[in-house]
Amino acid sequence: MSVNSSESEGLAQRLRNFVVVTVAVVLSVAVVLGLQTRTPSASLSDMAEASVPLNQAITNGKPTLVEFYANWCTSCQAMAGDLQQLKHEYQQDVNFVMLNVDNSKWLPEMLHYRVDGIPHFAFLDQSGNDAGAAMGEIPRAVLADNLTALVAGEKLPYAQAEGQTSDVETALEASGAPDDPRSHGAQVVQ
Incomplete structure (x- = not known):
């Protein structure tokens, strides 16, 4: 069974979206962990x-x-x-x-x-x-x-x-x- 070009483009778009979402989640987790481990400033x-x-x-x-x-x-x-x-x-x-x-x-x-x-x-x-x-x-x-x-x-x-x-x-x-x-x-x- 061969994949036609429109299905191929749709698959590529979904793969790109998945990569973007994964990178966004990883960066969000890194920011949250970084803020939690940062030394609090003294009041x-x-x-x-x-x-x-x-x-x-x-x-x-x-x-x-x-x-x-x-x-x-x-x-x-x-x-x-x-x-x-x-x-x-x-x-x-x-x-x-x-x-x-x-x-x-x-x-x-x-x-x-x-x-x-x-x-x-x-x-x-x-x-x-x-x-x-x-x-x-x-x-x-x-x-x-x-x-x-x-x-x-x-x-x-x-x-x-x-x-x-x-x-x-x-x-x-x-x-x-x-x-x-x-x-x-x-x-x-x-």
């Missing part, structure tokens, strides 16, 4: 909730990494995963503190540490004294080197590191208050 709010309170960190005799951040800060969000990993590695030896710049409660600390861009990291020694700072999207390795030196009581290798930042937009600016944390205490005349 800044969750990280802040789990961080050590500042007053406890300054008095417990451990060195401290203070991060000034905001939930809207894309640079802060970009670094969240790395900071979560560093916290996991160093949490026995280093306090991790997160202070949200949108909370005017932290204005004195923002002025003290001269926060004018975020993320802003303040490295404090075991006594709570300033050991260095880093601002912006800092490579994980640079932060890790600083944390290792901080734990060892050594000078930070990257004591003034700087990367891409987000401008500080605090709750004070949103409310129209004249105190701008970027002014470092200067009075604004309106």
Whole structure:
């Protein structure tokens, strides 16, 4: 029994359709599995909730990494995963503190540490004294080197590191208050 050309074309079309559907199913399964195995990104709010309170960190005799951040800060969000990993590695030896710049409660600390861009990291020694700072999207390795030196009581290798930042937009600016944390205490005349 021979197959005529129209039956042959129909068979070829069905075979092509079957291949397309099979490839689509395989790609869909790969995408779903890839999304399920991907490391979830760290939530800044969750990280802040789990961080050590500042007053406890300054008095417990451990060195401290203070991060000034905001939930809207894309640079802060970009670094969240790395900071979560560093916290996991160093949490026995280093306090991790997160202070949200949108909370005017932290204005004195923002002025003290001269926060004018975020993320802003303040490295404090075991006594709570300033050991260095880093601002912006800092490579994980640079932060890790600083944390290792901080734990060892050594000078930070990257004591003034700087990367891409987000401008500080605090709750004070949103409310129209004249105190701008970027002014470092200067009075604004309106």
